[in-house]
Amino acid sequence: MSDVKRKIGIMGGTFDPIHIGHLVTAEAVRIEYGLDKVLFIPSANPPHKQHSQVTPAIHRYIMTVMATYSNSHFYVSPIEIERPGLSYTIDTVLALIEQYGDKTEFYFITGADAVQDLPTWRNIDHLLDLCYFIAATRPGCICSLDHVIKNFGMKGRQRIQRLPTPELEISSTDIRERVRQGRSIKYIVPESVESYILKEGLYIR
Numbered sequence: 496m497s498d499v500k501r502k503i504g505i506m507g508g509t510f511d512p513i514h515i516g517h518l519v520t521a522e523a524v525r526i527e528y529g530l531d532k533v534l535f536i537p538s539a540n541p542p543h544k545q546h547s548q549v550t551p552a553i554h555r556y557i558m559t560v561m562a563t564y565s566n567s568h569f570y571v572s573p574i575e576i577e578r579p580g581l582s583y584t585i586d587t588v589l590a591l592i593e594q595y596g597d598k599t600e601f602y603f604i605t606g607a608d609a610v611q612d613l614p615t616w617r618n619i620d621h622l623l624d625l626c627y628f629i630a631a632t633r634p635g636c637i638c639s640l641d642h643v644i645k646n647f648g649m650k651g652r653q654r655i656q657r658l659p660t661p662e663l664e665i666s667s668t669d670i671r672e673r674v675r676q677g678r679s680i681k682y683i684v685p686e687s688v689e690s691y692i693l694k695e696g697l698y699i700r
């Protein structure tokens with residue numbers, strides 16, 4: 496039997512809406528690390544966004560499916576939106592290990608801004624035993640990643656890796672604002688996502 500481990504990327508996010516920044520980042524990490532596939536996992540109730548209004552999960556899920564459809568390595572998992580309660584990454588990764596087996600290596604893909612919050616994540620110490628974190632550099636983020644990595648000691652140095660990716664100054668917050676103001680979102684989101692947002696009247700207030 497082959498000893499080659501399967502490598503799976505996990506791209507977690509609110510995806511409200513998914514945009515080109517997410518897609519370019521996931522593809523860059525997939526190629527650099529030779530990942531077999533990337534699972535996009537829209538979160539149901541992100542613990543860090545409890546006070547802001549998040550679009551119903553079904554819309555975010557549909558947009559994520561449409562945006563990733565044309566990439567044969569990209570898949571969307573409903574695992575977090577099907578699980579009641581807050582969406583903690585540790586629960587997701589444990590469920591994925593159960594599903595794929597422990598011969599699989601998991602690579603959690605994040606923007607460097609998200610990595611700075613890692614110390615606050617539930618069971619982060621255990622999570623670092625279970626997966627790598629690939630921090631894509633992101634414009635506008637004054638990244639003191641070194642500090643975060645150092646805080647986790649040896650485990651941090653082994654498990655948290657930085658990858659300079661094509662830096663696109665795009666955020667879902669800006670896209671929502673553009674729609675609200677009637678400005679164009681063409682080429683910032685895939686065409687199908689743009690049509691869906693306009694058809695469903697998302698983000699108009």
Ligand code: ATP
Pocket residue numbers: 507508509510511516517520604605606607608609631632633663664665666667668669
């Ligand atoms: P919001 O403005 O609503 O927070 P967002 O654009 O940051 O949205 P999220 O769904 O919060 O998108 O992000 C999911 C993941 O994608 C996070 O790890 C985030 O750091 C990363 N990410 C978001 N935008 C970019 C980008 N332009 N380049 C690289 N990574 C990104």
Ligand code: MG
Pocket residue numbers: none
């Ligand atoms: Mg964000």
